[in-house]
Amino acid sequence: MARPVWSGVLSFGLVSIPVGLYTATDTHTIHFHQLQRGTSDRIRNRRVNERTGKEVDAKDIVKGYDTGEEYVIVEPGELDDIAPGRSQALEITGFVGLDEIEPIYFDRTYYLAPRGKEYAKIYSLLEQALGRSEKAGIATFVMRQHEYLVAVKAEDGLITLHTLHWADEIRNPKEEIGDLPGKTSTSGKELRMAEQLIEALSMSWDPGQFHDTFQEKVSALIEAKKSGESVEKAEPAPKPSPALDLMEALRASVEGARSPKDSREKATTRGGGSQRTAKKPAGKKRVPSSEKGADPQTMNKAELYKKAAAAGIEGRSTMTRDELIQALADRRQAA
Structure with a gap:
C-alpha cells in the first residue's frame, strides 16, 4: 500500500x-550509476565547501539568496513559519x-x-x-x-x-522562437490534402497501444552487452520534405495511410497511363532477399545486419547500410 x-x-x-x-x-526510465572508466568504482557526489574543500554535514547547510552584494540566509524552519x-x-x-x-x-x-x-x-x-x-x-x-x-x-x-x-x-512562443512561420499562404488543394491525411490517420485514443520503444532498446542493449553480443544501430531520422515535393509527399502519405496495396496500384496506374497492372504469374514464390546468394544491394539494413552477424563481422552494430554492404563484400573477397 x-x-x-x-x-x-x-x-x-x-x-x-x-x-x-x-x-x-x-x-x-532505466537508471545508470556513474563509474570510473575501466573500473567498477562508483562515482559519489559530496557536499563540499568550495573555499576549504572539506565535506559539510547536512545539518550545517542553510539556504542563501544572492543579492549581488551578500547572501541573505534563510533557515529551513523559517520557510514553514x-x-x-x-x-x-x-x-x-x-x-x-x-x-x-x-x-x-x-x-x-x-x-x-x-x-x-x-x-x-x-x-x-x-x-x-x-x-x-x-x-x-x-x-x-x-x-x-x-x-x-x-x-x-x-x-x-x-x-x-x-x-x-x-x-x-508559461513562455511566450513569439519571444522564445524567432522564426515562427505564422499563417503562411497555402493553396486550397494543399490544405484539403493535409486534412485528408489527418482524416485517414484518425483513430480512437488508446494509450495501451503505445509503449516506450527507446527504453526497450536500452534494455536490449544491456542484455546484449551482458552476453557479449552487439546491437544494430537505429535508422537515421527521416529528412524533411522539400517544399517543392510537399504535394507529392502529402498525396503519397494519404494513399499509404488508406491502404498500402491500393497505394501501390494507384502509383502503377499513374505511371503507366491507362494500362492496368499486370498480374503476377501464379505458383511462383517470392525469394527472400536475405537468402544465400542474394544481392546485398537489394537488402535492407536489418537483412544486411543479420547476414553480417552470420558472417561474424565485428563492429557491425556501428555500421551504416553502405558500410555493411562493403564489409560483406570484403569478407567475400577474403574468402
Whole structure:
C-alpha cells in the first residue's frame, strides 16, 4: 500500500474532507550509476565547501539568496513559519469548465483519497458533483516548501489533483522562437490534402497501444552487452520534405495511410497511363532477399545486419547500410 506524499484537508464552502495525496504516475526510465572508466568504482557526489574543500554535514547547510552584494540566509524552519496552517489546507476557491484549462498548464497528476471511512460519503458526493457538472475545482496549497496551483476533478470514480503551471511560468512562443512561420499562404488543394491525411490517420485514443520503444532498446542493449553480443544501430531520422515535393509527399502519405496495396496500384496506374497492372504469374514464390546468394544491394539494413552477424563481422552494430554492404563484400573477397 502506497503512503501519501501529503496529508491535509480538502475544503469547498463549509464542507471539508481530510484527504491524502498519492502519486498517480510512475517512470520506467532505466537508471545508470556513474563509474570510473575501466573500473567498477562508483562515482559519489559530496557536499563540499568550495573555499576549504572539506565535506559539510547536512545539518550545517542553510539556504542563501544572492543579492549581488551578500547572501541573505534563510533557515529551513523559517520557510514553514511564513505559511502557518497553509501546508495542511487545500481550499477550493472556485470551479471552472474542464475545457477552459489549456493543456499547456497541466503538470503532474495525483490521486486524492479520504482519510477515513466516515468521510466516504462526502468524498463520493464531491466526485459525483464534479463529474456531472464537468467542472474542476481550482485551489492552491503548500507542499514541501512550494506553493502549487491545482485543478481538482472527477475521473473514473475518484478525485484527481493536477498541479498547474502559474501564468508567469508559461513562455511566450513569439519571444522564445524567432522564426515562427505564422499563417503562411497555402493553396486550397494543399490544405484539403493535409486534412485528408489527418482524416485517414484518425483513430480512437488508446494509450495501451503505445509503449516506450527507446527504453526497450536500452534494455536490449544491456542484455546484449551482458552476453557479449552487439546491437544494430537505429535508422537515421527521416529528412524533411522539400517544399517543392510537399504535394507529392502529402498525396503519397494519404494513399499509404488508406491502404498500402491500393497505394501501390494507384502509383502503377499513374505511371503507366491507362494500362492496368499486370498480374503476377501464379505458383511462383517470392525469394527472400536475405537468402544465400542474394544481392546485398537489394537488402535492407536489418537483412544486411543479420547476414553480417552470420558472417561474424565485428563492429557491425556501428555500421551504416553502405558500410555493411562493403564489409560483406570484403569478407567475400577474403574468402
